[in-house]
Amino acid sequence: MNDKQVRELINKGLATRKSIGDGLYIRLQTVGKAYWEVRYLINGKRKFMRIAGGQYPNMPLVNAKLEAALIMQQIRAGNDPLAERARDNEIIIKTVNHLFDDWYQELSKRLKYPNIPKRIYHKEIKPLIGDLAIGQVNARDIRAIIQKVSSSDRPSIANDTLAYCKQLFNHACKLDLATANPASAFKVSDAGGAEKSRERILDMKELGIVFRIFRQHAHIFTRDNYLAVALLVSLGVRKGELIGARWQEIDFDKQLWYLPLERSKTKVAITIPLTESVLNWLRELKVKSAGSEYVFPARRASKRRGYISDDTLNHALAKMFGKKVDSNKQPYPNLLGNAGVEHFTVHDLRRTCRSLLSKTGIPQDIAERCLNHKIKGTTGIYDRYDYLDERTEALTKLSILINPIVNDLSNVTSFFRIAND
Numbered sequence: 001m002n003d004k005q006v007r008e009l010i011n012k013g014l015a016t017r018k019s020i021g022d023g024l025y026i027r028l029q030t031v032g033k034a035y036w037e038v039r040y041l042i043n044g045k046r047k048f049m050r051i052a053g054g055q056y057p058n059m060p061l062v063n064a065k066l067e068a069a070l071i072m073q074q075i076r077a078g079n080d081p082l083a084e085r086a087r088d089n090e091i092i093i094k095t096v097n098h099l100f101d102d103w104y105q106e107l108s109k110r111l112k113y114p115n116i117p118k119r120i121y122h123k124e125i126k127p128l129i130g131d132l133a134i135g136q137v138n139a140r141d142i143r144a145i146i147q148k149v150s151s152s153d154r155p156s157i158a159n160d161t162l163a164y165c166k167q168l169f170n171h172a173c174k175l176d177l178a179t180a181n182p183a184s185a186f187k188v189s190d191a192g193g194a195e196k197s198r199e200r201i202l203d204m205k206e207l208g209i210v211f212r213i214f215r216q217h218a219h220i221f222t223r224d225n226y227l228a229v230a231l232l233v234s235l236g237v238r239k240g241e242l243i244g245a246r247w248q249e250i251d252f253d254k255q256l257w258y259l260p261l262e263r264s265k266t267k268v269a270i271t272i273p274l275t276e277s278v279l280n281w282l283r284e285l286k287v288k289s290a291g292s293e294y295v296f297p298a299r300r301a302s303k304r305r306g307y308i309s310d311d312t313l314n315h316a317l318a319k320m321f322g323k324k325v326d327s328n329k330q331p332y333p334n335l336l337g338n339a340g341v342e343h344f345t346v347h348d349l350r351r352t353c354r355s356l357l358s359k360t361g362i363p364q365d366i367a368e369r370c371l372n373h374k375i376k377g378t379t380g381i382y383d384r385y386d387y388l389d390e391r392t393e394a395l396t397k398l399s400i401l402i403n404p405i406v407n408d409l410s411n412v413t414s415f416f417r418i419a420n421d
Contacts, residue, residue, distance in 0.1 A: 003061050010034050010056070017048075024068040026056065036064040040075045049082050093177055096137060096168075097130045103171040112267075117164050119310060124149050124161045125168075134177050137169070142183045146191040153323065155192025162191040200348045201355045202341075207233070208405050209339050213320065215408075217335055224288065224296060225316045227281045229349060230406040234278055234399060236353035236371040238265055239346050243308050245295040247286065255279060259372075270372045273392035275399040277407065313346050353398070360397040366390045 001009075001020050009018060010028060017027045017037070025037045025048070036054035040047055051067050053059060059067075071081050093102050100121050108114040128148070129141050142165055149158040165183040172178035188194060202210065214221045214229070231242055241263055249258050255276075261269040274282070282295070289297050294307040315325040321343055322334030337343065350371065357367040369387050 001061075006034075006056065006061060020061070020065070022065070022068060023072050024065060026064075036067070038068050038071045038081075040072065040081075042075055042078075042080050047080075047082055049085075052085075093175065094133055095130065096132055096134060097126065099134055099172055099177065100126070100130075100168060102175075103168055106171075113265075116160075117167075120157065120161055120164055121168075123311075124157070125165065134172050137182050139182045139185060142186060143190070146186065150192055158192035159188055162186055162188070198345070198348065198351070200342070200344050201352045202344060202348065204356075204401065204405070206341055207352070207402075209341055210336065211405050211408070213335050213339050213341075217320070220319055220332060220335075221316055224285070225313060227285055228296065228313055229317075229346075230281055230402070231278065232346070232349040233353050233356075234275070234402050234406075235272060235395065236350055236357070237272070238350065239313060240310065241265065243296045243310070243313070246293050247289070247295060248293065250274070250282060250295075252279060252283070264372060266372055268372065271386060271388060273388060273395055275396055277399050277403045281406075317344075317346060356398055356401060357394055360394070360401065362394040362397065366394050370394050 001018070006026060009016075009026070013028075015029055017025050019025050019039075023038050023040055025039055027035045027037050027050070029035070034056040036051040036056065036059060037048050038051060040049070049071070051059070051064060051071070054064060054067065056064075074081050074084075093099055104114065104118060104121075107117055111117070125145055128145050129137050132141070142162075145165065146158050146162050149161050162183065166181060166186075169178060169181040169183055173181055211226070211230075214226050218226070228242060231237070232239065235242075235257075237259070241259060244263055245257070245259075249260065250256075251258070255274045257272040257274055259270050259272055261267050264270060285295055289295065292306065296308045296312075298306055298308055299312075318325050319332050320336045322331050322337065324331040354367060354371055357370060358364070362370070366387060370391050
């Protein structure tokens with residue numbers, strides 16, 4: 001059959017499939033529309049496959065014969081062109097970013113907190129190797145990543161970064177996208193080193209110095225950050241639970257914060273009593289939030305979420321210790337260190353709260369429930385009493401200690417007077 005015969009067949013407008021020879025067919029569907037196909041036998045099954053880009057007359061007969069010959073050559077070599085085409089249509093995983101996206105689909109199903117590896121990848125790993133082809137990543141790239149994190153004095157994050165690099169490239173090996181894991185030779189000693197349980201707490205004298213330094217340098221440590229630290233010390237909640245708080249969770253009339261189970265690290269909902277001083281700080285934050293649904297709304301436009309970054313408080317505190325957190329700016333002096341305060345982290349404030357509860361004579365079991373720690377053993381299983389009254393009394397006693405330190409401000413009264421005018 002030649003081109004003239006093909007055109008005559010098409011003009012008849014019949015829906016049919018006509019053999020040209022050597023496995024090549026022309027498939028007619030409607031008037032003026034026809035496609036080239038190849039018919040072949042493989043593994044005892046007959047199949048038809050449309051030639052890619054094979055619409056007539058865009059692909060003339062001579063080109064269709066050539067394409068059919070190439071396809072038949074693959075078939076004689078034992079390859080199924082339809083199966084190969086299906087493979088080509090699978091998810092493309094070429095770069096490290098593609099690899100992470102595929103790996104994260106599995107993580108999000110099995111991990112309790114999949115946002116942790118996601119955050120570390122986007123912050124620590126992606127900037128250095130995210131756009132590289134998977135096969136281009138070598139051990140020197142992994143070393144550069146973990147050394148950069150280690151040099152920022154974040155040993156636990158350095159260890160986590162190394163662990164996620166290993167898991168990420170194990171995923172590549174599992175998918176036959178890499179023959180070896182470039183992170184496999186590195187150990188914890190190459191990253192942040194062996195981790196020890198932190199024991200740092202702040203005593204009342206140190207807390208007084210800390211809040212005084214914060215007040216003196218409010219242009220560095222903002223009022224929002226100041227109140228966040230005050231709330232962390234006074235309530236003992238986790239940083240993530242606080243910064244993600246919504247106003248709908250807080251009942252000013254009943255003086256309660258209803259922390260839902262989906263935002264609680266222990267996946268246990270808890271009702272947190274709020275003292276009058278805490279309510280005053282929250283009222284101030286309510287005004288400053290300017291109609292946002294969040295207590296600590298994002299300070300920059302973000303598509304990811306509506307509240308501040310997980311690193312906002314960490315970076316703010318690091319600045320006060322003279323740490324370099326912005327590559328484009330020179331660090332501030334070690335304001336807290338120069339005032340005699342030993343380095344501490346945001347999470348140390350939770351430990352400080354727990355220790356101060358003991359200092360005020362609060363029984364251990366009540367103090368543990370104030371921090372919403374998961375109670376182990378049969379007590380945790382059978383004791384469903386929420387101890388709200390006891391926790392209210394405990395946090396009130398703690399408030400008596402903390403309030404004079406935090407509220408040593410000349411602008412608090414004027415703020416509420418202006419806000420209420």
